[in-house]
Amino acid sequence: MKLLIVNSHQEKMSFNAALVEKSLSVLKELGHEIKLSDLYAMKFDPVAGRKDFPELGETDYINYMLEQQKASASGAFSQDIKTEQEKLKWADTVIIHFPIWWFSVPAILKGWFDRVFAAGITWDFGRIYEQALLRGKRAMLVVTTGGPEEFYSKKGAHGTTIDEVLYTVNHGTLYFCGMDVLPPFVGFSVFQVGEEGRKQYLAKYEERLRNLEKLTPIKYPSMG
């Protein structure tokens, strides 16, 4: 496999970093090819704007999505975006690591989607979901939560499940772009479970990595 690993955590000694390290070491040991996007280490700029299109002339108004589509024809994106898009094209599997902040991705990762997953590159007008441009590639989220598992249910404190929390990324972004989305790996309450709990999560995650090729993607209803 050709794998792109995305790390969205700033701390080298965090549990997220330990999961990323597990991805890198186990997948390397299994003989796969790996590229890493370590967003904090790269100082990745998450703010979408005019600077993303170096060939843009003077104009009163742009529609960011239409500029993406124009740029996709000529490759006229800023270099940091192009570098990430190349990795995305190269990979057949993308593993995205992040801590859940406010029931969503950290801003640095949101900006990676906003800027890199451009119209014309990952999807296009009339080409979304099953018709989108990243068909044949697989993606998997590896996430951690602060709150305990029992909070994540319809009747729990959060009033929603972890699958619903991740829906806008799994379905709304990855599947929207045509990717096969593998079930997420979730470490609940990693701050509270203690050293032993975190070791168990790492062991469980290693097992997940060793079975990556056999995993069945989430089956979403066809958009028809």
Place this chain on the structure above:
Amino acid sequence: MKLLIVNSHQEKMSFNAALVEKSLSVLKELGHEIKLSDLYAMKFDPVAGRKDFPELGETDYINYMLEQQKASASGAFSQDIKTEQEKLKWADTVIIHFPIWWFSVPAILKGWFDRVFAAGITWDFGRIYEQALLRGKRAMLVVTTGGPEEFYSKKGAHGTTIDEVLYTVNHGTLYFCGMDVLPPFVGFSVFQVGEEGRKQYLAKYEERLRNLEKLTPIKYPSMG
């Protein structure tokens, strides 16, 4: 009312900017006090990190949330965060404008939540939802979509409703912090509806603003 208006769109001639302009002009006309956080104009930095805590010493590891909580006791946040937290404390009503990108907020707004809505300031351990720290304040999202309204249903292309798309912000962030969440104002497919459609949306939004004080918040089940 004391209103904080948040603008998360980069283009001055966008429809989002027109909605923000409507907020400013109508609410001013009605005699309310207004502060504006124009995130792009302010060059707001959305990336959470160690720099957010100027008094932080040398250390191998920080937990961002715990550092927020520590900083909240002494006010030891970076100046850009403090400025926004002051506005939040001052306001009794917060109106947050953004275009929906990837079924979520743009990165610049996500980072505003990540950094400004700190533990110890908007919520605390054991103080979430009905017990959180922003009780008594109201919030409302004003959003635009690219896709048409019919895509946003359980059986539509997106397989989800706009209320579910906004749940992680409305419930998971604003209500989590104790705010009363007003129904969102949604402009669907604002790119496709044409000049006339956009004018209708602006008129409808003006009506919404003139009735802001009478609006009933979304009723969420109690976390018990």
